[in-house]
Amino acid sequence: MLSDMGDLKPKQQADIENAMHQWLASRGESASTSATRPRARMLWQAIKSEAEN
Structure with missing residues (x-):
């Protein structure tokens, strides 16, 4: 299901937050940040x- 994430290749949660x-x-x-972090x-x-x- 999550295998098609496009260009995003996160190594940590912060990568997702930044994206x-x-x-x-x-x-x-x-x-x-309090809205995106969860x-x-x-x-x-x-x-x-x-x-x-």
Whole structure:
């Protein structure tokens, strides 16, 4: 399911957070770290879980 993530090849959760902030900024939007971090954490945990299986 997560195998098709395009160009994003995160090595840590912070890579996902940064990508989220860049994506929002490219659309003229912004979000606080407290808004993006939980979502980045969920995605990172899913990526790690898929890699372990």
